[in-house]
Structure formats: structure tokens, C-alpha cells
Amino acid sequence: MKMSLLVFLPLASILGSAVRVESKQDRAIARTQAPTLQPLVRLLAEIDDPAVQLDVLRGMYEALQGRRGVRAPEGWSGVYRKLAASQNAEIREKVLQLSVLFGDPQALAALRRTAEDVRADVSARRNALQTLVEKRPDDLLPLLQKLLDDRDMRGSALRGLAVYGDPQTPSLILERYGKYTDAEKLDAVATLASRPAYALALLDAMEKGRVPRRDLSAFTARQLLAFNDKRLSERLTKVWGSIRPPSAEKTQLLARYKPLVMPDALKKADRKHGRSLFSRTCASCHTLFGEGGKIGPDLTGSQRANPEYLLTKLLDPSAVVARDYQMTVVTTKSGRVVSGLVKAENDKTLTLQTQNEIVRFDKTDIEDRQKSQQSMMPDGLLTPLSASELRDLIAYLSGSGQVPLPIAPSDKAK
Numbered sequence: 001m002k003m004s005l006l007v008f009l010p011l012a013s014i015l016g017s018a019v020r021v022e023s024k025q026d027r028a029i030a031r032t033q034a035p036t037l038q039p040l041v042r043l044l045a046e047i048d049d050p051a052v053q054l055d056v057l058r059g060m061y062e063a064l065q066g067r068r069g070v071r072a073p074e075g076w077s078g079v080y081r082k083l084a085a086s087q088n089a090e091i092r093e094k095v096l097q098l099s100v101l102f103g104d105p106q107a108l109a110a111l112r113r114t115a116e117d118v119r120a121d122v123s124a125r126r127n128a129l130q131t132l133v134e135k136r137p138d139d140l141l142p143l144l145q146k147l148l149d150d151r152d153m154r155g156s157a158l159r160g161l162a163v164y165g166d167p168q169t170p171s172l173i174l175e176r177y178g179k180y181t182d183a184e185k186l187d188a189v190a191t192l193a194s195r196p197a198y199a200l201a202l203l204d205a206m207e208k209g210r211v212p213r214r215d216l217s218a219f220t221a222r223q224l225l226a227f228n229d230k231r232l233s234e235r236l237t238k239v240w241g242s243i244r245p246p247s248a249e250k251t252q253l254l255a256r257y258k259p260l261v262m263p264d265a266l267k268k269a270d271r272k273h274g275r276s277l278f279s280r281t282c283a284s285c286h287t288l289f290g291e292g293g294k295i296g297p298d299l300t301g302s303q304r305a306n307p308e309y310l311l312t313k314l315l316d317p318s319a320v321v322a323r324d325y326q327m328t329v330v331t332t333k334s335g336r337v338v339s340g341l342v343k344a345e346n347d348k349t350l351t352l353q354t355q356n357e358i359v360r361f362d363k364t365d366i367e368d369r370q371k372s373q374q375s376m377m378p379d380g381l382l383t384p385l386s387a388s389e390l391r392d393l394i395a396y397l398s399g400s401g402q403v404p405l406p407i408a409p410s411d412k413a414k
Ligand code: HEC
Pocket: 219, 278, 281, 282, 283, 284, 285, 286, 295, 296, 297, 299, 302, 303, 304, 310, 313, 314, 317, 318, 320, 321, 322, 325, 355, 375, 376, 377, 378, 381, 397
């Protein structure tokens, strides 16, 4: 155990600095060769301690993940044969994932088999698909579309489909929409919002009532406006509504909402119902009472006891935004738009935390990148809520301690 830690720590720094030096010399060479990996490959060929092997593999994978077009280092095929027969499942998985990153067609085929294999372990299947999606082989699309009918893999398939532009994809996703869990619906909408043509299909389905309006969050609506596509923006306004009420209206709204959240009014509130509203609208980004996402700040310790502060923030999230939380909007060369917070970056890759997943980009695939003044917290969160829903939500947020969720079948999915 001690031994393996010692190996692991310097590894990341060796790889890190080596990668940086390379890129200064020649980007093209750095992209296609991996000479710095050779000492590690030699080490893997020599040692037999699984703990050390695993540390080396993890370190290599960490340093290379998200990159495309990396060629296999010399001696890799021997290491692959040796470690593909390991007793340790994680070693086998990592060595396969690395081979895929190096573009080995046999490894690609093996991962594909794992992803498709309904008897294989679910997390191994999901990891396999994730690696394939990052590698983005030209012929992955049919598999992703097929996996929409596989319950265990549906979420991963829905996210993966965002990577490929294909005219079939929107209808395949939308035909099944009613069967998705809440989390899958979020994935489906995020993928459909990633390209203008997909988004138009989403809005058509919404107009026909096949997708409820509230499934498209204000966050996603803003992403659609960011395409600057006139036809799409007009459809959005017609089918879903407009996002930012003008400022004067905002002051009016605050005046109208305030009495709803005065202490007397809050006494009548149903905090359980408030919690289910929170799960639906806020929990993908915020933690409260130990549950929820980590994209925005944990609200448990915020100024949440002050209902008026909550209202102001909810009515105009972008009025004040902490620098750490400014959004970055990336457009890829294939026309996909992704907005999120920068989670990690080096000179080869950029990692964004979006509302529903972590997306890694090879920087050579990025066409454009903008920092937005907007908060990642969307405008218009209160628009779909009725007066009593607003009251319940604020009561839940500003109250002390967790309450149970109301019993309803749709809440079980979370
Ligand atoms: C898409 C992600 C996202 C969603 C959905 C979201 N928020 Fe936020 N929220 C953020 C981010 C990021 C910040 C921090 C940046 C900022 O202040 O704008 C934030 C900030 C806040 C703050 C200020 C926190 C502080 O410490 O001052 C409050 C309060 C808040 N959100 C409440 C809510 C509530 C209530 C909901 C649901 C109705 C919600 N948010 C939905 C991302 C989100």
C-alpha cells in the first residue's frame, strides 16, 4: 500500500511537466506521439505487483483522458497482452481504456462488446461507453441510438448522443420521452438543446404536448438563445415563453411576491411540497441539508433564512455573481454548444461541469470559447410556480432542518 502511493504521487507530476514541455516544442508532434509514456510502459512490463500496476495505469489514464489522437507508446501491445489477463478487474478495465485512447481497433471492439453486454456489470458498461464517447469513433452512433432502449444505459446513451450531429437523433430521443426517469429527462433535454436543429425538434414536441414545458429549464432556454438563431429564438418565445422580464417588471414582481413570503404566510406553507419543488428545480445544482448537487454553493449555510434575499436572488440571479461562478460557453468545431463552469484545464484539454454532466474537450476540437457575465443559475426559475408553490419553496428553503418528501411515484426516481 505504502509502496503504491509513493509511485503514484510523482507520476502525475512527471506526466504533467512532460506534457507541457512537449507542447512548447511542437504541438503537432505532441498530439501524435507519447514518448514520455515509455518509462511507464517499461515499468509496467517489468513489475508484477497489481497495486503498483494499477497506480501507474490510473496515472496514465488521468493524464491522457479526454485527449484524442494520442499514438500508443512503444511496447504497449506487449503490456496490453500481459495486463489484459490480470486477475484484477480494474487493471483489465484501465488497460483497455488506455488502448482505446491509443486508437487500438481491437480494444475499441472489446469496449463496444462490454457496453452492449446486458449481462456485464452496469458500471463497467457505463465506463466503457463513456470512454468510447470520449474517443468518438465514427461508427459509435448506431450503438448509442440502440442503447436508448436499454434501461441501464439510457442516461449514458442520451448524454453520448450530444457528441454526434445526426438528423435521426431527435426523433429517437423524443419517441421514448414519456418512459424516461426524471434524471434521464434532464439528459434528454440537455442533448436536444446542444444543437439548433435538435432544439427545434424539442420545441415542436413541446408544442404538441409530448414534452412538458417545465422540463425545459430557464438555464437551457438561455443556452438556446445563445445560439443567436433567429428562427429558434422566435420558436422558443412562442412555445416556452421569454426569459428575462424587463427590469421594471422585476421590481413589480418583487413587490407582488413579498407578501407571499411574510412570516404569517409561511406558517401556512407545506414544506414537504417545498422540498419536492426544490428537488425538481434547484437540487441539480445546490445541496441543502446534505442532499443535492455541487455546481452552485451549498445553501445550508447561506443567508437562506432571509426570504427577501432568496426572492431577490431568484428573481435576478445574474445581478450579482461571484467570479468563481461565471459561466463559460464552448462551441465545438462540429457545432455543439456546451455551457458550464470550468472544472479543470491544462494545455490539451478543458473540462466543464454542465448542469447534468462533466464534459471533457480536446482543445483542438474547440471552435470558440466565451466567458459569460451570466450566473450559471438561471433566470425565470420562479416563472412556472404558482403563488402557493412559491410560498412552499421559500418555506422549505428558509426553514430549519430536513422534511420528508411527499409520497408520489414520480419522486421515487431521484
Ligand atoms: C444550473 C444551476 C443552478 C440552479 C438550477 C439553481 N442555482 Fe442557485 N446558484 C447557482 C450558482 C452557480 C450560484 C452561485 C453564483 C451566483 O451567485 O450566481 C447560485 C447561487 C444561489 C444563491 C446564492 C447563494 C449565496 O451563498 O449567496 C441562492 C440563494 C440560490 N442559488 C438559490 C437557488 C434556488 C432556491 C434554486 C431553485 C429554485 C436555484 N438556486 C437553482 C446555480 C444554480
